[in-house]
Amino acid sequence: MTKPILELKDIVTVVNKGTSNETTILKELNLTINEGDFITIVGSNGAGKSTLFNVIGGNLSADSGQILLHGEDITHENEEDRTHFLSRVFQDPKLGTAPRMTVAENMLLAEKRGEKRRLVPRHMKQHIDKFTKIATTMNNGLEERMSTATGNLSGGQRQALSFLMATLKRPDIILLDEHTAALDPRTSNNLLHATNERITQDHLTALMITHHLEDALKFGNRLIVLNNGTIKADLRGEEKDKLTAENLYEYFEM
């Protein structure tokens, strides 16, 4: 049985309140995310995709509506509180990692997130074999650079590290905000496949924004089309499998 992890109920977000630029971005948006869902999200520029992630992440508060995590109301929890159950990977490879720290240190930091323990070499020794093994799953040589400062990695390796760090503590939800968009096509493709393997094999729950319809079709068990602040389509199973890029494109015009 699929269990809901996160439920968004009638979410409305308004920006520039009280000014002549007041705009409603999300318009009574409803979405239930179930355990193990890997949802790809597409939609035109300005459709509200990043705003949806900001509302889930607590960077932006909903003006009305409710957010439930495992049935509990978390609508008023702030961004920091929500890091206990979610992690996010951004488009910019520089955002997810500390540049002067090594790959292994960044991974240790991610694993100890939320704990009071200090980062000490003794802890590193216990973890290095496990971290190296995890890095190997990225298929991009990251495992050979465990002692390299993150700032000296290639963009693809750095973004793969950001993704791994986001998954290390098995958050309830992982938000992938066009996390391969800044990479060249081959590197992007490699990271997408590694992402897919880690999410499906470890039964993680993730939402991934992409502008590439083929990727939205290829990956995930559910595909959502966001248009003008609402969900225009939420396709899964056979319905998603049968979909082509051409049919999908039609949803953009609705």
Ligand SMILES: Nc1ncnc2c1ncn2[C@@H]1O[C@H](COP(=O)(O)OP(=O)(O)OP(=O)(O)O)[C@@H](O)[C@H]1O
């Ligand atoms: N804090 C804000 N203040 C004012 N306008 C905002 C704010 N956040 C988002 N918007 C506007 O809301 C609309 C939706 O933005 P959002 O970034 O969520 O769209 P998106 O679907 O992620 O677009 P893109 O594909 O271009 O990244 C846009 O018109 C944007 O300019």
